[in-house]
Amino acid sequence: MKKSIFKTYEFFLFLLLVVIILAIGLINPTFFSIGTIFDVIRIQTIFILMAFGLLPVVILGGVDISFVAIAALATFPVHTLLLKLNYEGGIWLYYLAGIIIGVLAGLLIGWLISTFKLGIFDLSLGMNTMLYGFVLFFIGSVTNFDMPTGMVDWHSRYLISVQSVVGQSFLHISFLWVIGAGILLHIFLRYTTLGRAIFAMGSDKSVAIRTGFNIKKVYLTVFPVMGAMAAIAGVTDAGLQTNFRPYLFLGKNMAVLAAVIMGGASIRGGKGSVLGTFLGVLLVGIINQALVYLRIPTAWMDAFVGVTFIAFAVYQTLETRTSK
């Protein structure tokens, strides 16, 4: 029997978002504007992209923190090389090269995990430190602001612009990546055998093996997807910020993981959805904005994320126990 849409976790998240938005709007009416939504989306685009990449890993029952380092590896070295070659074209070559590097890094991780049975978290801890160390030592440690001419005005390519009381608000074209990646990932997870294998492995690994799912293939798919999404997020960020940083996304991994968990992906694996992840990231973004509008010092942000994360994790655990 199909669950009613009103009983899904995604609907609960949606309601929560609406309630928070209404609550802040009542205190500070300027919060109600299409501009606010565009702001949140613009700030969160890169987080959503990374969260999409992490989602399959979490469904698998793993925790990876190295995707941020892969994003750095897939952007800064490419940029350094292309600068030397006097590249003046558009952002597309960056995306292409980045995705290739991201996929290769993901293949390496997947191969190490499936061959040597390494812990996903332990390995990612080593990878994270190693890759940042590699980029910062061997490639360079200073932010680079030289952009190829074809890429200079990419940050102002808008999809929609809206006139509002606070001024002009824009929706950047990179939002299309979010929609495209979201749809592809959703189809992959729900309607392909490999996608179902990820859920099966996350629910019960030994049963999944006995059922005949190819474990190695799953690892060799999930991590390249993660690497590619991290690379896309990295290049997008560089394009929007018009600079390339060797320490890109350093320390942002925990926030992404928290958003994926808040988005309903089970902390034990076997559960999670693209829509939920999307809403989870928006929730973190809205809380962020809400603190600003409610004039709470932003220094409290981490504490709020921590409390929300714990509350969601405990709620999730208790809920699965009562439903059993």
Place this chain on the structure above:
Amino acid sequence: MEKKQSFLEKAKEFWNINVSKSRTGQLILVLVGITIFFTLLEPKFMRVKTYDSMLLQMSELGILAIAVFLCILVGGLNISVMANANLAALFMGYYILTNFKPESTPQQIQMIILGGIGIALLVGVIGGLLNGLMVGYAKLPPLLATLGTGTLFTGIQKGLTGGESVTGYPTQLEFLGGGKVMGIPLPFIMFTVVSILIFIMLKFTQFGYKIYMTGANQTTAKFSGIATERITLLTYIVAGVLSALTSTIVLGRTMSANPDYGLATYVLFTIFVAVISGSRAGFGSVANVFIAMFALQTLQTGFNYMLQTVKGNTYFRDFIWGLLLIVFLIINYFANVKSVEDN
């Protein structure tokens, strides 16, 4: 001739039992190996001064590594230990700052510092209690539970201080971070005492035995009548206390309570120590953790000497540490495969 052969055989037997099949033996061999390596390569390495600073530096991380080791032993993990320590240092600092006056006598200051240590321990216990309740009773995966609490601890500290360090403590506090008793740095004495106490706890008490049982197989332990939830809770509280002890060293050494102190590196290093000491759920010993910590510090100090003149050497060290962790994870895999085949 015959006598010589039997000596060789004896040596071979000794090697087999104590080195090739024992993690402790391997670790001592590695430690001796890298010590000789650095001594030969770097003339400034083998000096009293080097070891003086090494003993001081390894103690902070060493106590945290034992805290993480205990959590791994009981079947969990803890990545919130440094955040917990920083928060404990903050409240210890607050207590000292509110009670300390310029006209306080040395005796009064001593009492104030002791009170501060009490506050730090209290914060450590509360942090450990929170972790233990979530992992032991609510059954959250330990990695995610401690990720949440770690974020929360750091978040509270950032909120209270606006992200700034809190400084201005009486100079007597420096004794905790670098004072010497009979020529040995106090932090190292603390690390050694903690190691011995935890060793005794694990080897000779009911509680220690139950930690091993719970870690090895929680279901079996439960059916043998062990209250696994309570054992897990208590283990995380012990880890919290160890975090608090570390906080007193950190506060004494840096004379400031900083929300970001050590956060970027300690997770890697504590897990690195756990991996090279061969610790996993239900298996491991404090002695191995102690020697592993010594080996890690020797490597760290050796690198420092060798890379002094290299530009951006901290990044290079990060690269090497990450690579080494991955290499040791793979070595562990082969060691485990071999031990399964041997049995």
